[in-house]
Structures are given as structure tokens and as C-alpha cells.
Amino acid sequence: MKSYITKIFAIVLLTGVVSCSKDDLRQYDLKQQKDAVESLNDPYLLSSIIKKTSLFYQDMGWGATKLPGAVQYTMRNYQGGDNYYSGFKGLPDDMYGAMNILKLVDASIKLADARGSKTHVGIFTTFRVLLFSFMTDFYGDVYYSEALKGREGILYPVYDKQSDIYAGLLKELDTASALISSGTDVVSPTYDLMFGGDKVQWQKFCNSLKLRLLMHASAKLSDAGAKIAAVAASPLLSDAADLNASIAYVGTVAGNSWVGGANNWGNGGEFERRRPCKTFADKLTALNDPREAVWFAPVENPWTADPAKDGVSFETTDANGFTYTSTWEYVDVTKPEIAAQVANILDKDKVYVGFIAGMNGDFKNGNGHYNTADGGAYGNFKVSKYSQLFQQNAHALLRAQIMNKDEVQFDLAEAAVKGYITGNADTYYRNGIKFSMQRWGVSDADISTYLAQASIALPSDNAGKLAKIAEQKWIALFSVASEAYLDLRRTKLPDIFKSGNLATYTFPLRYRYPGNELGQNKNAYDKGVATLTPAVDDEFSKMWLLQ
């Protein structure tokens, strides 16, 4: 009897032990949860990568002032160090911004690959190339083959040589192009913010990017001509019906709005501080460019040499329906405060006026302002603001841009002049201008008028042709300042380097490496610096592309 009780007792105890085991541990849930958090659907990844990359590029093109200032689109009248390249002196860590997106890109490629989503792998790879090309174009040697491999045990990734990175990126683009065309997976039209699920457009973007990179390296690749010819023969973003590699803003909250709108620059102060650069405004005025009215607002109190016009107001309404009132002010040198500013009054009887290039950070000096008290911190009523278009949260003309098809046309025009391809440079050139103007809502009639001007026609000599093409490309790349900077750096055209106050400033050729690289990854950093000419980590050393 007693042993019987003992046995029962023992059984009860053991049951207690066993009953709270496997099922309650929710091993299945745990495993599923861990696996699940590692997974995300292709459409989500696609929209995330498109959005992040587009905003990253648009921030360089407009949001930050370093590159728009360096290429003389914009001058800032408050702490305007970027007006004369000061931003290049620091240790910009934009590289890490690209790395953060690349982390998502690499994870997406892994996931899409595991699911067999070839087209998505191809699209993600295109973005991978784009972001790595940003890193190497701006810094020089960077990590590429050893990047993003912490899990593989690479804690101190070394930098690859820029020549090797270029070779690798071009190869990746070939793979990507093949994957996009061979893949059978559907690209979500809703989540494909860029091309609405059109695989052909993606393939064209991929090829166009290859053309961009080949142009960047055309001086350094022995077989550049053949390669450019090959890619030019492939489908590119070149037809009237093709889309641009850019996305439209939604405009409801800060994160999905154009940076200049109320959702971001709420109080308008930053908007008022940024004004067109005189170099750029004068060029547009000289060419009677209809885009000028789209981009800039008429000056509020323009100077006039005609005393009769003093105090006369006029109204301007631009093509987008934005209205401005301006009042002429006579340059009355009998007034001592105006007499004191006469040397600074650069533009008279003009509606669109820019700040002088290389303006030191004081709005009084930029172009003939004298009424400091009324001007306050933001104001200069003698210089144009940007058009109200750029103050919208969203607008049909405002897009977060990576690459526009006019850029492709200008690349082809240059390639044709240089003999890489056989096409007609003038056709590409005029297509480029047309595509750009169409992007900004200029009417076909105005485009025809503009193209008919003698000042637009390509001259007969190749150097003249290249200069003209570069000038129009520079105008077309307005608000895509990253590419404008790389072109200016590569071709030295248009020759605007000594404009305004910039005569004594040297045009910077690269970004210095981020501070963390020196601190955390010194061996790799030292090797990267060693390949520069001269071998110092500053903004004037030449990387392989420029050597």
C-alpha cells in the first residue's frame, strides 16, 4: 500500500515536469517569429528602396546647399559657406547615408533571390550600383567588395581601388539588365513608385545608368568608345514616351513632401535664404530661357536706372499660376544709403536677378541691397527668390530625381561629338533641351522658339559643340546638382569657375573621408588615401577618375 502511494506520488511529480514542456515553449511560434521578422514582401522592399534612394539623391540636388552652391545654381544668404565650397572642407559622412540604404538593398537582394524574384533582384542591383557609384564618385576608393559583410566576419573592410569598383559596377549592371528582362515575377504597379511596374522602363533605367557611369569614366577606360557604343545601342530612357527615374511627392506629411514646402521648411525662412546664383540667372536671361520664369520669382524691388519707373508696380503670373508683385526702385545716388551701395549694384532693369557667385554669408553684399532693417535676416528685395513652385509640398513639376531622360540625351550628344557613337549630336542635344523643358511644363511653341535661336545652335567645331552641350546640360541638371557637379568636375564645362567672387577659390574635386573612417578603419583609410594624387585626404586631391 505504502509503496503504491509513493509510486502515485512519483508519477504526479513526473507529470508535472513533463506537462509544461514542448508546447508551452511555443517553439514553433518563436521560430516562426524570428523567421518572420527576417522577411518582407518584395513590393514593400521595392517602394522602400526607391523612396530612400530618390530622397537621398534629391537631398544632394536641392535639400543640402553644398552641391547646388558648388555648381552655382544657388547661393545662400545666411551662413553661406557652401557658396564658396566650404562644405567640402569638413568630413562629409554622406557615405554612411548611402551605406544605410545599401544595407536594405543587400538584404532585399538576398530575400528576393531566395524567392526567385529575378526582376526584383535586377532592380535592387541597379540601385546597389547607383549608390556605390555615388560613394566612389565622391570619395574615391571606398569599400565595395568587402562592404556590408560583418556577418561574414569582415569587421574592417578594406577599400577597393576605384578602377576595380567601376569594373565591378559595370558588370553588375549587365547582370541586373539580364535579370530584369529574364525575370517572370510581377512588379507591383502601386509599389513601383518610379515606373509603375513597367519592366521595360526598369531595363532602360539600368542601361541609362550604365551610360552615365561609362561617361564618368570615359577618359580612363581604354575601351570606353566600344562600351558606350554598345550601351547606346541598347534600350535607353530616350523616347518621348519614356519616364524619368524620379518619383512624385505625396505632400501630406514631412516625410513624403518636397523639402521646401510647409511640411518641411515650415516658417519659410530657409526658403527665403536660398536664392538663385547670378551666374545661373544671367545665363538663363541671356538665352531667353522660358524655364527661368518657372524656377525664379521676379525681384520684389528691382533696381531701375529710369527715374520715371521709380515706385511703379507690376504684376507677374507664371505658367503655374503663381503671382508676384514687384515695385521698381530708382538707383537714386542722391540718397547716401544708396550711394554707399552703388558698387554692389550689379543688376539694373532686370526682373530676374541672382546673388553673386561666391557670396560671403551676408545678404547685404550679394547684389545691391541696402535696406538692412527691412531686409532682416531673410530678406534681400533686390534679388530673386525661387518661384513659389519650390515652396509647395507637392506639385506635378516637383519630383525626387535620380536621373532624367534629358541627361541621357546630353550624354549621347557628347558621345557623338567625341566619336564614341555614330548618331547625330545635334539631334540628341535638341532632344535633351526639349525633354528638359517638357519636364518643367514649357509649351511646345516656346520650346520651338527657344530652339530656333542662334544662341542655341551648335557651332561647327567640336570644342564649341562640347561647350554648348555642357552649358545646356548644366541648365537641364538644375535641381539634380550631384550629377551637375560630377560633370563640371569631369569636363570643366561650362567654364564658370572664376565667376563672381570665386576667382581665388579652387574648385573642390572630392569629399574627404568621414571622420569615423580615420578613427575606426585606419588601415583601409590609409590605403585609400595613398591612391590619391597627391596622397592626402583633402578636397583637392585627384582620384583615379581625374588622374
Place this chain on the structure above:
Amino acid sequence: MKRKFLQLLLLGMFAFMTSTAFAQIKVSGVVKSSEGDFLPGATVVVKGTTKGAITDSDGKYNISVPNLQSTLVFTFIGMTTQEIPLNGKTVVDATLTSVTVSFDEVVVTAMGISKAKKSLAYSVSDVKSEDLVRGGATNVMKSLDGKVSGVNLTSLSSDPTSSVLVNIRGTTAMPSLGDANVSLKGQPLYVIDGIPVGSQTFTSKNGVDFGNILSQLNPEDVESITILKGGSAGALYGSEGGNGVVMITTKSGKGGKKGIGVSFSSAATMDSPYQFIEQQMEFGQGERAYEWQYDNTDTWGPKLDGSYTGDFWNTKTQKWDNGPMVSSNENRMKAYLRTGSTVTTNVNVSGNYDKGSFRLSLSNMGNEGVMPNTQTNQKSITLNSDYKLTDKIKISTNASYIRTYSPNKANVAGSNSTINRLLFNFPANLQPLADMKNYWMTGFEGILMNGAIMKDNGIDRSEENPWWSTYEKINRFTRDNFFGKLQLDWQLNKDFAFMLRTGMENVRENYEYRQSFGNQALANRVKSGDGMFQTSTNNDLSINSDAILSYAKSVGKFDINAAGGVNYAYSNSNAYAISAGALSVPGLFTMANAFPGTLTANYGWGAGQSYSAYGTLDLAWDKQLFLGVTGRNDWKGNLNEEKINYFYPSVSAAWVASETFKLPEMFDLLKLRAGLANVGNGLTKLRPIDTYTFESPDWSGTVKTANINATLVDPNIKPMQSITKEAGVDVWLLKKKVMFDFTYFVKDQNNQLGSIPVVQGTGFTGMTTNVGDVRNEGYEWGLTLNPVRTKDWNWDISASFTHYKAHILTLSPQFAPNGYVFASYDGKTKVKIAEGEEIGNIYEENPILRVQSGKYKGMALLDGDGGEFQKSSKETDRAQLGNYNPDYILGLNTTLRYKNFTLNLVGSLRKGGKYISVNQQYMESNGRVATTLSSGPNNPWWNGGRTPELGGMAWPAEGSSIYENINTNNDGQRSDFHDASYAKGVFLNPSYTGDPANATDADYIVNGADPNNTFYQFPYNSYGDVIWNFTSTRTYDATNFKLREVSLTYTLPKTVTNKLKLNNVNLSLIGRNVFQWNASGRHEDPESAFSGVGVNQGILRATLPSVRSMGFKLAFDF
């Protein structure tokens, strides 16, 4: 006197009895103590009869016996009973020894194995029941303070229900970049009756401290607490025991008298706060002494002598008034806090029979907090029983249920507490708190708050009414705790025994927070609602099962004890929280009433299991050499990819030299011991994962976008190891009148796990890896003295001493390529992580910049714009503020008995360590303390005062300085009011244009040297600036002494209690935290800075003042 009378009475009774006996043989003798003292009042009884006698003042007795084969029984309080057969003798002398002199005391060690204290090869502390309950503490952990060595116990406050932080021999955790506060990482494992119940976390929500889970345990139910301090002692518990083990043994019915016994005890105390921080009462709201600012909570304003007339919100009439400004002369904390009370009642019934025993205990504790409208009630029921199925098989069960319920507990930590408001935001001119009791605007009850200060519109509050916070911010909390075990003991044969045990603990906590309308401005309520309603529930279950086979055998001079066992542990928890961040309709606390868009819900669960096998072998040779070896292997991890196993060995040895050598008579025991253990501190294999989080807001209504968060785990990661070594000596002298133990220990935490920043090119921001090693070294000693041990007098003194220091031994070069890293700590303080750095050091983030060379070397450098102190932003300039760990902790415990009176005192001294008073920072920058009235020895950084009488200087005439910025700086001064002051230091001549680093003596101007070239400021700026920015100015010595427990007990004589049919009737006056001394002289409790609850260690901010509990306790059995 009373006692003498009783003796006479007894003698008389015996005399009467003896005179009636028919056969009388006289026997006489003397009763002495083992020390040779005569024992008067000892009882002598003839065994088996009621015949007895009592010894006289010389210890002599005379007794009549029926025959010479009788046996005499000698008894005396506090001495062992002795039986002496007459064997024909008529003169019999007896020598009684003190009962406390026992050399066979046993203590419970790991896995519930009892061992003779004498044979232990490591240091343990054990505290017995009577020491735990003597002071009437309701919290078991609080009653340990001052009674054990090697343990650092700190409480958030001396409130009876607050949490206690326990650190055994200090912590060896390394601060990390994300978490520099190491105090919570070294909590010990708690084991109740052999069942591990985990380490004790704190439950705190919204700054409310709901106490540790174990603080619920009824002290009256605890038989003993044993603290296994070193690795060797706790190695059998594996990694869980790496920080030490607190073993709690509850009382059973065994060992009592046969049959049913009942005992009862009740204690009641009044809890009253004391030690209030003094505040200045002379100046009111504003920033300048001539300018009234009725909406400002700073008190740098005009003197409150009635000469200023200003606008003020009249909380009584509920409208804006204008009148002379006077001081309320009210210490707000004193006016706000009340006298709380704690009443505890315990009843237990025990039964002890041949076949088994039981003990049923019921207790009830009610606490009215010192914070108004706060209350805690705790009820517990415990049943422990055992039953012998056969002579060899015994079954025992323990079951406890404890319920804690607080209808409301107040926020006592952090910036949102009422204490915080009263200390920092309540200018002296505001009306007395009693005038603010009507905290609703009349006619708008439940909707509009009658603020302490209102906005101009008279509708919205500017400063919360403290009574509104008291009655309309309700933190309701319940905790149900079930724990117990089922155990089978089977003596298989003479040598082998088998034990099977399974136990569980299930803790369920429910929390609710209700905040009424009134805080949000009326105009905003349409947009964002008002009030708040939150609820959360935690549910934790842990189950532990063990099977142990043990073997005991003596072979010649060898004693062998061995045991082997297996353990299965399982835990499961879930928690959910639903929160309505704001409500739509006032007074309706439901989730359906959540203001749209403010409802959030969280749910999480966790489950874990481990399998272990362990063994222990103890070898003893001739009662003088002892060797102990233990080993344990854990298999952990749920998923296959996470599974991992570890082995934890320990070895210890002791040599009782006093058995080996013939030592002088005075030595009772001389023992040397040493131990070594390696306790892996756990790590399941970590799977690096990528997680995606959706971005908020989405790109648009239809398109979502995501971010990636990826973790990186070092592929070469090693398990963390905790290696402890200890060596010690025990000396017992003069029949245990002196007992001393000393232990030196070294605790190495190697391969500490942590996250380090990595090269961004890896694609990750941080990597989990082995960060480095920390070593903690220290020593502890305990001393027990029994200098007086006579019939009437007994005096015990015991002291416990704890000292330890931890240093970072090595640091991964990946972690700190420069050799050091600073981690953010609290406010403007940092913690340095570097090799050789002592754990607990705190650094000032941006110290005052000083002149580096020349004749002004060391003087503060002021800026050239406003003459304010300049801060250094260089890491290398960061100066150490101090270390928050004490140099040592000395506990003192003394018991003095005179006849039936027992006086017990327990105190503890914490020597050394620094703390940072955020109280002082805020009160000074808000102008709330007297040190802000004028410069002086307590504030050497500036010169000046608020008014001319207080040293305020005249403002210089306009244009008196050649430097434009000095003149500009004097804007806003009033030439007829002398309140100019200046910061002491030098500034660079404004016309100096060179590199400041190359400045020479001639380039500096001493501020104040030339009245015309001085940067004057209002005291508000001048002094407020210093205190706000520089932590060094508010760092204080934390040394303090607390008289933690006082009790005076009167034990009713047996003669009286027998008549009442009662036993052990004790009546005590008790007191806790009766007295406190702070070396800093400040009236705040430095210990509150070390609790680790709410804030980081060493930081004191707006905690409760010290609380003194005084009352009485009654206990008896029947």
C-alpha cells in the same frame, strides 16, 4: 523586585509541598555556570515529580527526595538543562553551560543540503528568525540590513514598502555605452525552500515603486535566511547563482511541542517623515529682486516682506487678486506629507505529531503611506506540512499565496512626481497647501483644475495643484504571488537517500493608471483630449524540478557525503499593456473612451527551459580536513540553433587547525578555508537577425515603406565567465564569547558580453561581442562578542564589515581603440570605460574651463560676451566627480538582556562614496535655497547678492567700460537697485585677437578687479549658470549612519504566562530608522541615491525624506 516576589512565592509553595511529604531525604548542592559564576534562581526538580527548589543568591539549594536513586533536573534560563542521577549521593553540584554555546550548528547550503557550520569551506551569512522579526519590519530584505557582511542593501526610501536593491560582494558588470548603470545587473538568485524563484526585479511604472516581489514575503514565516556569497557556495546553481544566492527557509511545524500550538504577533508603527531640506522663505517669484513675475516658478524675485504688491492667483477665491506679497513660511514637504501607519498581524497554527507536522500561517499588513492618499494592503497564507508515509519515506508540501493591493501609490521618483513639484516649483509666496485643497474650479469639478498657479486666462493651469495630483492621478496595483513545492524524501537504506522535488512560483501583476481631466489646456482638449487611462498585466510562471540521490558514509576517520541530481527548469511569461494616452470624455475610465488616435496596445511573451545535472562531493577526514567539490552542467536554449551547454566546477577546502594541534585552552575553533569556482554566466547562442520596421508615416495611404534593423553577433563570441576565489579564517574563542571570521575574495567577470560600435562599412552600427574583463576584490569580516553572560545579564555585540572595489581589467581593443570610451550617465555626467577604471566613477561632462598657465593658472575662464563660465568640451578635460560606491559598510547589532528585558540596536554606517544631488541643482537654479541669496563660503564661484543688504553691488554707469560687450551685458539693470553680481574668473581682453591658446597674463582681465571692466549679471544668471552647468558644484559625500532598528522587549515570566496558559509572551517597543547622520550635513537621505530604482546610482532626485517608524509589538504562543 517583581521577580524576587515570584521567587519567594514559588519557594513558599515548594516549602509547603515538602512539609507534607512522608519520606524525606535531604539533598543539597551548588549550581554554577560553566564560567564559574554561582547561579541564583535556578530551578531544581526531582525528575518525574512536581517536587522542586530554587537556588538562593549564592546558587545553593536544598531539596527533599523520595530516595537516593532519584534524578535531579537543573534548569536555568539561557542554559542547557542538565539531569544528574543521585546514585546515592546527598551533595550534588551542577555546572550549567550556556545554550548558545553549540558547536554543531548547521546551515542550509545550496540545493537545501544542510551542513555543519564548522565544516564549511566558504563564507555564508545566516540570519535567524528572531533577528528578522525583532524590529517589526514588514519587508524581509529590509530587516537584513546591518546584520550580514558582504552584502550591500539599499532602499529607494525608508518607506516601509519600498524596493530594496541587493548586491552581494558588489557587482562585476561592466558599464556599456547604452547602459552605464550597472547596479541592476548584479542581483542575486533567490531560493525559497530549495526552489529558485529567480532574481528579484522591481516593478515600477510611471515613477511608482511597487516593491520587489520578495518584499512581500511575511518575515514571521521565515525560519532563516542564508546568503551564499561566493562562487563555491553558489556554484551548484550554475549561472543563475553567479551573483550570489539568497536562500530562504520557511518555518515548519516540526520541532515545536507535540500537538497543536498557536502563536500570535501583532505590530503597529507610526511612520513619520523627518529630515526636510530647508528652503529660503524670504524671496518670491521672479528673476530679479525688483520685478514680480507671477507666472514664474523661479524664486529670484522680490523680498516677501509685504512691501511689494503684485498679482497672484488666489486658490481660495479662485481668481486673480492683487495684494502685498508675503511668505507662506511653509516647508512644503512637511506640510504635504502625513504620518503614515503600518499594522501587521500574524497568526499561525502548528501541529507536531509522530507521523508528521504542519504549520498554517495567516498574516495581514496594512500600510497608510506618508504620501497622502496612498495605501498598501498585504495578506498572506502559507501552509507547510510533512507526513511520514513510512519510517523511510516522507512527503512535504509548502504552499503560499500572497496578495498585495494598493488602491493608490504615489510617484516617488523622477521629474513628474509631486515631491519634485513641491521641492522645485513651489515659490514661498504661494498660499499654504491647506488653502489649495479645493483643487477643482468650483462648478467645474472633474473638468477644470484650480492650479497652484494659473495662466492669465484663469482657466488653464500653469502649475499643477499638488492635491489634484494626489487625488486625480491614481496608480492602482495588485500582485498575486503563488509559490510552493512538493517534496518526497526517501531513505533508501543506511547510506543512500533519494529526494524528488518540484516547485513553482507564479506572479501576476495588474496595474492601472487613471489621470483625470485638468492638465491639458481647455482650448487643446478638442484637438488632443485630456486625462489618461492605462492598464497592464504581467504574468510570470517558473517551475523547477529536481531529483537528487545522496550518499553518506563514514569509513574510519573518513566521512563521505555525496549527492548527484538533475534539474529541469521552465519559465513562461506574458505581459500586455493597453494605454489610452488621452480620453475624450472626463471621468470615464474605459478604453472605449480613448481619445481617437491615442490608444496603443502591446503584448509580449517569453518561454525558456533548461536541463541541468549536478553533483557534489564532500570529504571530511577526522573532523579536521574538509574538501568539497561541485559540478554542474546546464543545457539551455529553446531552438536548436540556440542550444548550448556549459559546465561550472567549484572546489573548496577547509582545515580545522584547532583539531589538528593542541591549541591553548581559549581556542574553541581555528579554521582556515579557501575556495575556487568558475561559474559561466550564461549565453544562449544568438542568431543575428534582420528586422524590418514599417516607417511611420507611410509614403502615402496606399504605399508602405520599411527600415531595416540588423544585428551583428561576433562569430567568435565566447561565453562570459565568472571566476571567484576566496580565502578566509574563522576563530572562535573563550567558549564562543568571541567569534571572528574574515574572508578575502576576488571575483573576475571575464569576457563580459556587450555591444561595441563597428566600422560602418560592415553594414552594422554595433556588434555583440566580448567587451572585456572586470575584477572585483574585497574583504568582509564578522565579529561576534558576548562579553557579559550571567544569570541576569547577557550582552551580545556583532559587527559586520564589507569592502569591495571593482576595476575594469581589460577592454577589447575593438571597443576602445583610443583606450577609453565615455558613456552617457545622467544629465551632465558621464561614465568612463577604460582599462584600470574603477566601476562607479562618475565624470563631469563639461567641466569649467580654466587658465592653463601663467599667474592666473587654475582660475575659471569666462567668456568675452557675457562673462559666463566657459565649459570645456574636450573629453580629456573631464574630471572625476567621485565614485558612488561606499569605501565600506559597517553593520552593528547589539542585544543587551537584563533579566526579562531585552534591548536590541541595529545600525549601519556607509562610509565614503559620493552622490550628486539633483535636488540641490534644481533648488539652486530655481533660487529655492538660502545659498542663492548671496555669495559666501558655500558658493565660492560668484560675488554679489540679491539685494544691497545681501551683498548686491551697484551697477556701473552707462558707458563706463571701454568694451562694448561689457556695456551691452548690463542691459536691463536698474541703477537704483544694487543687485549686481559677477562670476569669479578671468576673461580674455576683448581686443585680443590672437589664438586664445597663446594668450599671456597681460591678455587676461580679472572679472571684478576693476568695477568698470566687469561683466555684471543678475544673481539669477550669475549663480544659476554655475549650478546648472557644473555637476561638481553639487557632488556630496554620501557617508551616513542609520540607526535602523531599535527594540525593547519585555518577556513575561513563565510563572505568569503559565497562569494565563500562554507561552513566550513578548511585549516590545520598536523603532526603525530612528536616527540618521549624514556627513554632508544635508537633510536628504543619501541612500536614496543608491537604490537603482528610477534613477542611476549615485544620483539623488526628489525622493521621499527619511521616514521614522515607531510603535509596539506583541507576540505570544498558546
